[in-house]
Amino acid sequence: MQRELVERARSGDLEAFSDLARDSLTRLYAVATLILRDPYRAEDAVQEALLHAWKSMHALRDPDAFEAWLQRIAVHACYKAAKKERRRVSVEVREVPDPATPGERDPAEWVGDREQLFEAIGRLPLDQRAVMVVHYYLDLPLAKAAEILDIPVGTAKSRLHHGLTALRRSVRDETVTVPSQAGEGAA
Amino acid sequence: MTKERMLEREIHEVLDERAPQAPPNHLLQSFEFNARRTRRYPRWLALIKEPTMRTDSHLVVGSPTARLAAIVLATMLLAAGVIGASFAGARLLAADGPTVVDANGDGHYETIQEAVAAAVDGDEILIKPGRYQGGVDVGVDVVIRGEDRDGVVVEAGIGCAAPDDPFAAADCPDDPPLYRATWFAAKPYAFLLDETEAELSDLTLELGVGGVIARGGAPNIHDVTIAASPNDGFAYIYVHDGSAATISDSDLGVAVVFFEERSPATIERSSVDFVIANTGNTTRTGGPSTIRDNTTFGIRFNGEAVVEGNTIIAAPQDASEVVIEALSSDGWIIRDNHIEGFSGGTAIAAGPVGTGTISGNTLIDNQLAMDLGSGDHEVSDNTIRGGQAGISINGGSAQIADNDVEGVAGRGIAIEFSAGPTLSGNRSCGNGDNLWVADSAQPEIDETNEICEDDATE
Numbered sequence: 142m143q144r145e146l147v148e149r150a151r152s153g154d155l156e157a158f159s160d161l162a163r164d165s166l167t168r169l170y171a172v173a174t175l176i177l178r179d180p181y182r183a184e185d186a187v188q189e190a191l192l193h194a195w196k197s198m199h200a201l202r203d204p205d206a207f208e209a210w211l212q213r214i215a216v217h218a219c220y221k222a223a224k225k226e227r228r229r230v231s232v233e234v235r236e237v238p239d240p241a242t243p244g245e246r247d248p249a250e251w252v253g254d255r256e257q258l259f260e261a262i263g264r265l266p267l268d269q270r271a272v273m274v275v276h277y278y279l280d281l282p283l284a285k286a287a288e289i290l291d292i293p294v295g296t297a298k299s300r301l302h303h304g305l306t307a308l309r310r311s312v313r314d315e316t317v318t319v320p321s322q323a324g325e326g327a328a
Numbered sequence: 329m330t331k332e333r334m335l336e337r338e339i340h341e342v343l344d345e346r347a348p349q350a351p352p353n354h355l356l357q358s359f360e361f362n363a364r365r366t367r368r369y370p371r372w373l374a375l376i377k378e379p380t381m382r383t384d385s386h387l388v389v390g391s392p393t394a395r396l397a398a399i400v401l402a403t404m405l406l407a408a409g410v411i412g413a414s415f416a417g418a419r420l421l422a423a424d425g426p427t428v429v430d431a432n433g434d435g436h437y438e439t440i441q442e443a444v445a446a447a448v449d450g451d452e453i454l455i456k457p458g459r460y461q462g463g464v465d466v467g468v469d470v471v472i473r474g475e476d477r478d479g480v481v482v483e484a485g486i487g488c489a490a491p492d493d494p495f496a497a498a499d500c501p502d503d504p505p506l507y508r509a510t511w512f513a514a515k516p517y518a519f520l521l522d523e524t525e526a527e528l529s530d531l532t533l534e535l536g537v538g539g540v541i542a543r544g545g546a547p548n549i550h551d552v553t554i555a556a557s558p559n560d561g562f563a564y565i566y567v568h569d570g571s572a573a574t575i576s577d578s579d580l581g582v583a584v585v586f587f588e589e590r591s592p593a594t595i596e597r598s599s600v601d602f603v604i605a606n607t608g609n610t611t612r613t614g615g616p617s618t619i620r621d622n623t624t625f626g627i628r629f630n631g632e633a634v635v636e637g638n639t640i641i642a643a644p645q646d647a648s649e650v651v652i653e654a655l656s657s658d659g660w661i662i663r664d665n666h667i668e669g670f671s672g673g674t675a676i677a678a679g680p681v682g683t684g685t686i687s688g689n690t691l692i693d694n695q696l697a698m699d700l701g702s703g704d705h706e707v708s709d710n711t712i713r714g715g716q717a718g719i720s721i722n723g724g725s726a727q728i729a730d731n732d733v734e735g736v737a738g739r740g741i742a743i744e745f746s747a748g749p750t751l752s753g754n755r756s757c758g759n760g761d762n763l764w765v766a767d768s769a770q771p772e773i774d775e776t777n778e779i780c781e782d783d784a785t786e
Contacts (some may be wrong), residue, residue: 155363170351175343191359192366199371200378206388210381227574255342276344288383
């Protein structure tokens with residue numbers, strides 16, 4: 142069914158293309174929002190990706206690769222939108238209860254502090270965040286993620302590694318010692 | 329489970345939780361609308377343009393052969409062009425010093441368009457004093473600079489409107505008559521900066537109907553004068569299609585500056601008739617625009633604009649404007665502006681929906697200083713003097729703090745039906761009615777407010 146839709150879309154059938162796009166739209170928009178952290182810019186990026194794919198349908202050789210190709214175009218559109226963006230980024234320093242032994246925070250303590258983790262992901266450089274989103278949110282093996290991101294597998298591994306390291310360090314650096322309360326703090 | 333695996337699981341779950349569950353309803357419809365107006369690439373061009381993609385070593389997108397052939401062909405054509413141009417004596421590669429345009433024939437070119445057509449990214453084009461024809465299309469990242477801001481005059485472009493067009497310049501030639509289907513069909517602009525980071529400066533634009541168009545890109549327009557045209561016309565700077573244009577240090581006269589189609593553009597330290605930012609979008613926010621430290625007669629915007637430090641003094645014919653108007657959007661800031669003399673108009677108006685910040689403004693002798701819609705705005709540290717009415721709150725739960733209202737003939741602070749604002753630290757004295765509260769309003773007014781004795785609540 143998808144192959145038939147792709148063939149019709151390649152021939153200029155906009156309705157067929159829209160049917161294809163509709164199936165992928167939720168994931169595309171989610172990926173763009175998680176990468177760009179802004180629903181309006183994500184909307185722009187997805188629009189641009191769909192238009193680009195529509196214009197370039199003749200370049201698609203394998204109909205089964207449509208969704209992966211569309212995701213790649215969407216990621217590129219996110220990069221482009223991020224370049225255009227001019228924002229003042231403020232980093233919030235959060236106070237968290239100081240663990241009993243100061244030092245690197247145990248990743249196990251991420252559990253339950255998801256707001257902080259999400260914000261830390263948002264502070265990662267764009268290329269590291271993109272790898273995280275494509276690998277973890279889309280649940281793709283790193284090799285597939287690298288195809289979508291249009292980078293070598295080694296580069297994808299490297300960016301993922303640096304991203305995870307940065308996440309751990311980010312939480313450690315933002316830990317501020319506050320008067321501990323009885324019974325609280327990690328052992 | 330190892331710590332690393334726990335962290336990865338957390339990341340997976342956080343992203344899952346925080347991902348939007350559905351796209352906006354209009355997204356696909358907007359795409360279909362735009363797609364119908366978009367021309368698709370022919371097969372050969374699509375194969376060349378689209379970067380190749382492989383899945384499991386299997387080529388699924390593009391054609392490396394076609395791209396290689398295109399590169400080889402382009403190289404051969406370029407080489408042929410270089411050889412041909414060197415025989416003709418023309419400049420193809422960047423030479424020492426700028427490219428000089430001189431209408432008297434003493435430069436490299438006599439027209440600006442010729443110089444731009446021959447330019448590559450990074451070139452500088454210096455325009456000698458004189459009058460030049462507009463309608464210049466700029467698609468490269470060049471610096472275009474007048475040698476003398478007042479002496480270099482660029483006229484509007486070619487083409488005229490239909491005789492019944494209200495914007496037609498009075499001296500359009502009739503023979504042959506040129507008509508246009510849209511404003512831009514016959515190049516009425518002086519410059520079109522198209523997907524470029526070009527710089528345009530130190531010259532005067534003499535415009536009847538026309539202006540500068542920035543489409544996409546991030547051009548930099550500075551130290552430019554728009555001269556009043558001898559004909560009645562409509563001068564503009566039209567920034568659109570997501571352009572991050574910057575306009576600065578310019579005297580734009582009677583021009584209107586438009587930021588459209590979500591353009592995150594900036595205009596600062598300039599004098600301009602009116603700035604209209606992203607108002608065409610009613611379903612999505614625009615910008616973010618920055619409108620800062622200008623002298624203007626009015627600003628209207630939609631989106632995450634920052635509007636600060638502007639000075640807006642009413643001319644007699646403009647006394648009935650809404651001076652700064654925030655339409656239905658969130659996240660905007662109107663800060664530290666000075667608005668004075670709009671005896672028949674409203675200084676700052678926030679639309680019926682949307683939420684923003686209004687702070688540090690000085691509003692003097694306006695008919696209505698502040699007309700707040702139903703948004704939950706933050707309104708603080710504003711100074712209001714004179715005029716007919718101070719702050720009018722029409723709904724919502726605005727935070728009104730530390731404002732100073734005095735000398736208003738009517739109501740200093742008016743809380744209309746069903747509004748539920750919070751007031752703290754405000755001063756309202758010496759007004760006709762220092763605080764007016766409608767029966768159905770439910771404000772929270774604490775003891776930190778100084779409401780002078782001649783208030784009257786109903």
